[in-house]
Amino acid sequence: MDYFLGRRPSGATTDSKVDLGMIVRDIDELVVLNDEAHHIHDPRMAWFKSIEDIHNRLKQKGAALSLQVDVTATPRHNNGAIFVQTVADYPLVEAISQNVVKHPVVPDAASRAKLTERQSAKYTDKYTDYIHLGVIEWRKAYVEHEKMGKKAILFVMTDDTRNCDDVAEYLEGNYPDLQDAVLVIHTKNNGEISESTSGKSKEELDTLREQANAIDGMDSPYKAIISVMVLKEGWDVRNVTTIVGLRAYSAKSNILPEQTLGRGLRKMYPGGLEEYVSVVGTNAFMDFVESIQAEGVVLERKPMGEGTQAKTPLVVEVDKENEKKDIDGLDIDIPVLTPRVYREYKNLGNLDVAAQGYRRVEYLQFSEEEQREIVFKDITTGEVTHTTILDTAGVADYSSVIGYFAQTIMKDLRLVSGYDVLYGKVKAFIRDRLFDRPVDLENPNTLRNLSEPAATKTLLETFKKAINALTVQDKGDTEIRDTIKLRQTRPFVAKDQGYLIPKKSVFNRIIGDSNFELLFARFLEDCDDVVSYGKNYMAVHFKLDYVNADGDIANYHPDFVVKLSGKQVFVVETKGQEELDVPLKMERLRQWCEDINRVQSDVIYDFVYVDEESFEKYKPTSFRQLVAGFREYKEKL
Structure with missing residues (x-):
């Protein structure tokens, strides 16, 4: 603003000898931006009269206001009718x-x-x-x-x-x-x-x-x-x-x-x-x-x-005001280990994409009109929503397309360097290995093929798996870095939903991602051999690093932590419908328990996987009965 209007006056602005209105009226090209503009078109308003006067002065010079943009939360007249000049309305x-x-x-x-x-x-x-x-x-x-x-x-x-x-x-x-x-x-x-x-x-x-x-x-x-x-x-x-x-x-x-x-x-x-x-x-x-x-x-x-x-919104907090609860006795300690899985940024020149198992994509023949199609995809699902023919679309530069794929891969995998090497690898892969035949990158038909979902998906997934296989490593050992205490969890808010008022948890409420989690919490309340338990909310910050099905490093948050005695704690994963990553998560949880028990002996940590179908079928009556009957994923993969 200083560039256009000069420095801000140091004294009272009402005492200024400079008339801002005169300065504005001397400018030959003007754009007017009005915020809170629902009353701006009232002819009685001084602001309306000022804009009108500025516009009339420009007309005398053979010009006019270049543009007037009005922004308001209520672009309506008093009778509810929307302003005729409304371009977009978000009701x-x-x-x-x-x-x-x-x-x-x-x-x-x-x-x-x-x-x-x-x-x-x-x-x-x-x-x-x-x-x-x-x-x-x-x-x-x-x-x-x-x-x-x-x-x-x-x-x-x-x-x-x-x-x-x-x-x-x-x-x-x-x-x-x-x-x-x-x-x-x-x-x-x-x-x-x-x-x-x-x-x-x-x-x-x-x-x-x-x-x-x-x-x-x-x-x-x-x-x-x-x-x-x-x-x-x-x-x-x-x-x-x-x-x-x-x-x-x-x-x-x-x-x-x-x-x-x-x-x-x-x-x-x-x-x-x-x-x-x-x-x-x-x-x-x-x-x-x-x-x-x-x-x-x-x-x-x-x-x-x-x-x-x-x-x-529901406030979930440690139930300190509840005199019927012994918060110290209900508290559970969860050791925090140093990460086992890490990404070692090796030279991408060693990347061997061909070693990954993938199916080559059929190379399709498109008409000249189809080659001019602009493909629109849903940003949340990646699915093609529609295509538009752009008559002015010239021949796209294949280098920018390859660059886009390379940048997408780097962004998704959080790679900070190696663009030049990755660009060359992507270029060679598209030219020689992506399709069922070698292709000419300068051919417009090739670029149109690259907009097909099958080609895009194969290219990105194959490179991500190859890079993960090259860079994701397991240290093989770990040590205790810190300890999480459930009683130190900070309060947080959640959406209004069903919940359980617990007697055996430090928390004032147990909420769940599913009805099964609430049923399981009810089961824990009724188990005589359970001293206390806690839902592993995000606010608890108990998570494990693991390698997911795509080969990438991800975080896994188990569902419950259960204390049977001062010497034994179980981590519980409940599932209604099994997901692709479940075996990998369970293997990491088993490994975590082994690591904890190896570096300390005060408390024995174990885990159990509980699927909803079996839980409803066998209806265990105690936690030890549950552990004895639910043995899935207990053996090393």
Whole structure:
């Protein structure tokens, strides 16, 4: 920006003698980029008039605005009609279904029936039921998110500034956990913080803006925010878990349902975890919010109030607060060994691709039109989705195609050097060995053959296996580097799902990747010879390096760790349907147990593989009976 506009002024910008508007109007070519542009086409707005004036001045010079790009989360008029100039729209229903934002949750019919507007001239007395329900929902969410070091935020919307102050006073006076923790923001009709209503100085208003934007942080004293309107879109707070609406909206307010919900939709956690925002309020407010269903958004309904569960992601943690558990006695030690498998970066010049078993690909004859086809593949599956004929497609350079394959192989195997050597190997393989005959690389028909799935798959898989066979090595020995203690596992969040409340585990919940894992956990609870057990969650960080079916180095996470006594621990792998890598994983697990028992003798480590079909067929009644009957993979391969 300094290049175009000069250095940033050191003094107050309002005192600047340079008129930025005049500078912009002197430029002959301009592109306008508008963020939060849903109101930009209101002719009454100064910004609209400025753009119009700039455009008219350019027209006087025989030019025009080169391009205007408007970006907004709600490209719609107040009546819901989409802007005619919309090029691309990503509706809220897609964002929710694709788990980009939180899922809105509203009270079910039974819960709403319990809420009444009381006959009172005082605003907070009239809406006591709604405020109280919002606080209950917020409290439940607060407890769960606090375990993860996150602070849940309560957001209340009222109908005018006087009632805004009334609600804030009511919250602080009736709920001890909200005393001195309520931030009141008076806004104008456009969602900007109001200066006139608050009567605050510029410095105080700046502080207020900072407090509103920093409310997510645990160091902020505020847990609730009260406003007349939704704050403007620049308010990028993520931790709103409960919205309480004590006002009705209409088209005159220039607000859409998406904007009302939007202040609470930003997700708190990374990854694809399902998160929720509870929305409660008066009938008029809820009718307004539920109008979003016309867009295809599905609002989940659930019981709310005292005695109901919080609608939050599940928090799995060590059950330290449970006085009935002896966490020390339930804890399990898992030794961490130095890696056995490693990649030795040998000279790729020794690579012998021909030694790998593979089937040569049939060389097909394509027409000139087919040779001009551009092939599109699904980036997740690699399958061809469609092809397009490109009339302007000239003859592709075979060197760039070979280079693409070489770079793909290096990226997949995390190779940092050797491109030149690998390029030559790939080139020779395509020319002499990939197809059922030697081919001419400069022939367009050859390049079209290389876009066929069979050719691509054979080429990449053959090279990966050959490189892995050359570079992946086993040290043959190992030593204990560290010890994992289950009781030191940090809390983590998981999607809302079925779970088991355990008595024999340090964890507060046992969740599983399948129903079979929960059934097996139930079995462990009932086994008299099991002292304790734990699900090997990713947060435990117990993993083994092994060589997978492709010959590459991968990580394997066993399912359970079971302690029979202070002297014996079993690692358990459960499977519903056997996978290609299972024998390799089990061989590595057997080897790991042997290594552990060789370098220490305090505890004997063993393993058992449990398949669902046999488990349901034989129904063991004790863990020792299970170990005696399930012997698969116990012998060395």
